[in-house]
Structures are given as structure tokens and as C-alpha cells.
Amino acid sequence: MEKIKDALDKAKKIQSSSRNIKGQNIISSDNRNYLDLENINYTKTKKVKVSEELLRNKRILIGDVKDEISDEYKVLRTQVIQLMNKNNWSTLAISGPKEGCGKTLTSINLCISIARDVNQSVLLVxxxxxxxxIHNYFFTQEVLGISDYLVNKKNLDEILFNPGIERLVVLPGNKSIQNSSEMLSSPQVVQLVNELKNKYSNRLVIFDMPPLLSCDDMLAFTPYVDAFMLVVEDGVTLKQDLKRSVELLDTNKLLGIVLNKSKDSVGINQYY
Ligand SMILES: Nc1ncnc2c1ncn2[C@@H]1O[C@H](COP(=O)(O)OP(=O)(O)OP(=O)(O)O)[C@@H](O)[C@H]1O
Ligand SMILES: [Mg+2]
Incomplete structure (x- = not known):
């Protein structure tokens, strides 16, 4: 079976960059702390109490983490910020060929890492x-989500939350929406994207997307974002799936490919 190592040759050819996020558990000591949210002032955005234990268990970068994984996300963050700024882009969709390769976890940890850069705020959608x-990474209870905005006409301010990390705001989902690809190219979503994009000039908006090859949602949405990034799973994603994904996308907008769950013990691979 042709696996991801071969597929990365294709990545070289399309002149994208790839970051290698080591597949290592970042769980450390666990003492049921809650993040201190008192000093964060986000106008109109509600601050929520997030269980530090849940975040650690879900492999989310929290607190003042100083480890190799955090460093790898930092390198990824810096590259993303530089490429986005260079092209004057502010919206980035993160997808991957198939289910389970780590799109959501990569999106969350990348956003946290970006938010730690004092010059950069980020909205994760x-x-x-x-x-x-995304809501399952932050909460064990039910929360309002984007479907409440799109279907039930709730106000965005009721749905957005700040998880106790400065400069990071999250617009979570909750219930699934039928006809999702039609919804993703509807005037309602296009208007939402423009609104989110224009609200703050210094903010990146990152969209966690479904898999590219399992449905047409990502393709329906690509015209409305500045750039996209793919996440592939080391040893699992097939060469032909990555190849097909790259063929489906406008490579001028392809920021890079992240090799996730890599078994490599050191370093960050870069493919140009
Ligand atoms: N680098 C990693 N190391 C270890 N586990 C990981 C890593 N990345 C993701 N995972 C785990 O793999 C599982 C799937 O991750 P995630 O939800 O991010 O995938 P996904 O691509 O968004 O899946 P889906 O297609 O279902 O949306 C989760 O249990 C997550 O914790
Ligand atoms: Mg996901």
C-alpha cells in the first residue's frame, strides 16, 4: 500500500510547505485547575470556564507549555502567519483528504499557538x-453553536466564546446541519465570512473543515477563503488521496501540508 511518505513527493512539486507535528501525547501532571479568565477583556465575547484537565486529555496546548510539541506548533504558526501576511490573507480553511487525520486538533492547537503571538488575534470557526x-474539545456539556446562528437565528455574540486564552475567540459548532454544502456557499455563510474577516483587521480567521474527499463541503467553500491547508496522517493517508486532494484545489491558495501523527522523534520536515 502506498503511504504518505511517497505522497509527500507530490507536496514538494506543488511548492507547498509541510510541518511535521509529532504524534506524541502532551498530557502531563493533572490537577483539575481551571483557567483564570478574570483579566481577559473581550468586548461582547463571553468568557467561559474550561477544564484544564479536559484540555490536557484532549491534547490541547494549554498554560505555559514548553515542550517539543509546543515548539513544533510555534514553527507552524510562524510560517502560517508569515505566509498569510505576505499575501495579505486573513482567512484559512484547514482540511485533509479523509476523516480522523487530525484536522480539528491541528486547527485548535495552531490557533492557540497563533494567539500566543502577542501581535496576532485569531478566530477559530x-x-x-x-x-x-470543536465544542467536544472544550466542553463536556452542550453549548450553542454555529447552527443556532445559521438555522435558529441566534445572535453571534451568544455563541462566540473565549476559552481563557488571550486573543483567541472560538465559534463552535454543535448540531449537524443538513444540506451542509449548499449552506457553505449560501449568501448567509458568505456574509458571515466577510463579517468575521472585516471585523478586526489584525485577526486571522481559521475554519476547521470536513474532509475534502468525503463530501463536497470543502470544495463548495473554497471560493470564499483566502487560503487552505491540508492535514495528512503519517502512515495512514494514501498517496492517491493526497494527490486527488491537491488536484481538486487551487494550488495558488494552498498554504501547505501538515504531516500529523508522525512517528519521527525529532525535527520538523519541510517540503518545497
Ligand atoms: N498529533 C497527534 N497525536 C496524537 N493524537 C492525535 C494527533 N492529532 C490528532 N490526534 C487524535 O486523533 C483523533 C482525531 O483527531 P481530529 O478530531 O483532530 O481529526 P479530524 O481529522 O478532525 O477528524 P474528523 O474527520 O472526524 O473531523 C483525536 O482523538 C485526536 O486526539
Ligand atoms: Mg474534525
């Missing part, structure tokens, strides 16, 4: 309308 999952 769950646009996996079929199987929204």
Missing part, C-alpha cells in the same frame, strides 16, 4: 457542519 467537533 467550526465549519464541519456535518460532524462539528
Amino acid at each position: 467550526d465549519l464541519d457542519l456535518r460532524r462539528p467537533n
